[in-house]
Amino acid sequence: MMNVPFLLQPAAKDYLWGGSRLNDDFGKTIPVSPLAETWECSTHPDGLSVVAGGEYAGMTLREVLSLHPEYLGTHPLLLTGGKPELPILVKLIDARKDLSIQVHPDDTYALEHENSLGKTEMWYVLHAAKNAELIYGFRQNVTKDQVLEGIRTGLLSRQLNHVPVEKDDVFFIEPGTVHAIGAGVLVAEVQESSNVTYRLYDYDRIDKSGNRRPLHIEKALETANLNASREPRQPMRVLRYRGGFALELLSRCKYFQVERMLLNTEIHRQLPSYRTQENSFHVLLCTDGCGTVSGESFTLNFFKGDCIFVPAGSIALNLHGKGQLLDISC
Numbered sequence: 001m002m003n004v005p006f007l008l009q010p011a012a013k014d015y016l017w018g019g020s021r022l023n024d025d026f027g028k029t030i031p032v033s034p035l036a037e038t039w040e041c042s043t044h045p046d047g048l049s050v051v052a053g054g055e056y057a058g059m060t061l062r063e064v065l066s067l068h069p070e071y072l073g074t075h076p077l078l079l080t081g082g083k084p085e086l087p088i089l090v091k092l093i094d095a096r097k098d099l100s101i102q103v104h105p106d107d108t109y110a111l112e113h114e115n116s117l118g119k120t121e122m123w124y125v126l127h128a129a130k131n132a133e134l135i136y137g138f139r140q141n142v143t144k145d146q147v148l149e150g151i152r153t154g155l156l157s158r159q160l161n162h163v164p165v166e167k168d169d170v171f172f173i174e175p176g177t178v179h180a181i182g183a184g185v186l187v188a189e190v191q192e193s194s195n196v197t198y199r200l201y202d203y204d205r206i207d208k209s210g211n212r213r214p215l216h217i218e219k220a221l222e223t224a225n226l227n228a229s230r231e232p233r234q235p236m237r238v239l240r241y242r243g244g245f246a247l248e249l250l251s252r253c254k255y256f257q258v259e260r261m262l263l264n265t266e267i268h269r270q271l272p273s274y275r276t277q278e279n280s281f282h283v284l285l286c287t288d289g290c291g292t293v294s295g296e297s298f299t300l301n302f303f304k305g306d307c308i309f310v311p312a313g314s315i316a317l318n319l320h321g322k323g324q325l326l327d328i329s330c
Contacts, residue, residue: 003071004298005284005310005317006054008061010038010092011047016207019096021127021186026092026305034096040307041090041283041328046195049307061086061309073280073312075330077255087117088256090283090307090328091189092126095181100202100213101135101156104194105223106175113219114196118175121191122251122258124326125169126287129184132165136179137229144221147200151217156201161231170250171232176225188285190251190258190328198223245319250326259327263291263319280330282310291321 010028018036022028028038039047043062051057056064065071065086077087104119111117123134139161150156160178163171165185173179178200181187198220202213239246244265251258261284284293290303295315302308304323 003311003314004054004295005293005300005308005314006056007052007300007302008041008049008307008309009052010040010049010307011042013037013039013047016205016213017095017097017099017183019094021094021096022092022305025127025186027303028305036094038092039089040092040285041086041088041309042193043086044089044193044195068311070313071281071309071311073330075280077330085193086281087193087330088283088328089191089193090285091191092285092305093123093181093187093189095183095185095187098183098203099181100199101160101178101180102197102199103178103220103224104173104175105196105198105219107192109175109223110194110196116196117192117194119192119194119196120175120253120255121173121189122253122256123169123171123173123181123187123189124250124258124260124287125165125167125171125185125187127184127186128165128167128169132184133162133182134165134171134180134185135160135182136163136171136173136232137161137177138226140228142226144226147221147224147226148217151201151215154201154204161229163231169234170237172251172253176223177229178220178224188287188326190256190326192255200224247327255330257329261325261327263289263325264322265320279312281312282314283326283328284308284310285326285328287324287326289321289323291319291323294318294320 012030012032014032015036018034022035042049048060107118198216200220246262248260286306293300295317
C-alpha cells in the first residue's frame with residue numbers, strides 16, 4: 001500500500017539528567033534507565049527511528065525515505081545538498097534534573113564547523129512540577145570575560161533569565177540563545193535535524209563512567225548571543241473549532257510548523273485539509289488519549305506517546321478518538 005501512515009519506534013537516550021516518566025506515563029517500555037529522551041521521528045545518524053509495523057516494519061525511517069523520497073513532499077526545505085532529507089527531529093524529553101546550560105549554533109556556523117545543520121527548536125510543555133523553570137538568555141548584556149568568570153565560580157546561572165514553566169507553555173529557542181530545561185519539566189521538542197550542542201556549564205556533574213561531561217566553551221562563546229534577552233512571554237493563542245476537533249497554532253518558522261489538535265469525535269478528511277496547499281509530510285505525536293487513523297483497507301491504532309509518520313499525498317484518512325496530538329510539518 002502506497003502513501004499510508006505508519007507508526008514509528010523511537011531511539012532512546014540515557015543522559016544522566018533523565019527520569020522514568022517516558023516509560024511510566026507514555027508507555028514506552030524501553031529498558032533504559034534513566035530514560036532522558038526518545039527521538040520519536042528521526043533520520044539523524046545519532047538516533048534513527050524505526051518503523052514499528054506494516055509494509056516497512058523493522059526498516060529505519062531513513063531507509064524508507066531513501067526508497068520513497070516522494071513521501072517528504074515538495075517543500076524547498078526538503079532538499080539538503082541537492083538531495084531529499086527529513087529536515088526535522090521530534091523528541092520527548094524528561095528532565096528529572098537540570099539540563100546543562102548550553103547553546104546551539106545557526107546553520108552557517110554548524111555547516112562550517114560541524115558539517116551539520118544548526119539547531120532551531122521549540123518546546124511544548126507536557127508537564128511541569130511546582131516551581132519548575134527554564135533558563136532563557138542573559139538578564140543583561142555581558143562580555144565573554146564575564147561569562148568565563150561565571151563558569152569558573154559556578155555562578156553563571158545568576159547572569160541568566162530564569163523563566164517559570166507551566167503545562168501547555170510554548171517556547172521558541174533561536175540559535176545563539178543560551179538556555180536549559182529545568183528539573184521537573186517534560187517537553188515535546190521539535191527541532192532541525194541536528195545534534196550539535198555546546199555546553200557552557202554542567203554543574204560539575206559526574207557521568208556513569210566517573211568523568212565530567214565535556215564542555216565546549218570556546219565554540220559556545222563564538223555562537224552565543226551575549227546581549228540581554230527579553231524573558232519570553234506566552235503568545236496569544238487561538239483555538240479554531242471544527243466538527244469534532246480543534247486546532248491551535250503553536251509555532252511556525254522557516255523550518256517547521258507545529259499545531260496542537262484536540263480530537264473528540266470522528267473526522268473525515270485528507271490530513272490536513274485545512275491547508276490550502278499540501279507539499280509536506282506530517283508527523284502526528286499523540287501526547288494524550290488514544291484513537292485510530294483509518295482509510296480504505298487500512299486501520300492504525302494510536303495511544304499516548306505514539307508517533308505516526310504521514311507521507312505527503314497520503315490517502316484520504318479518518319481520525320477517530322479522544323485525545324491530543326501535535327501535527328508537525330514543514
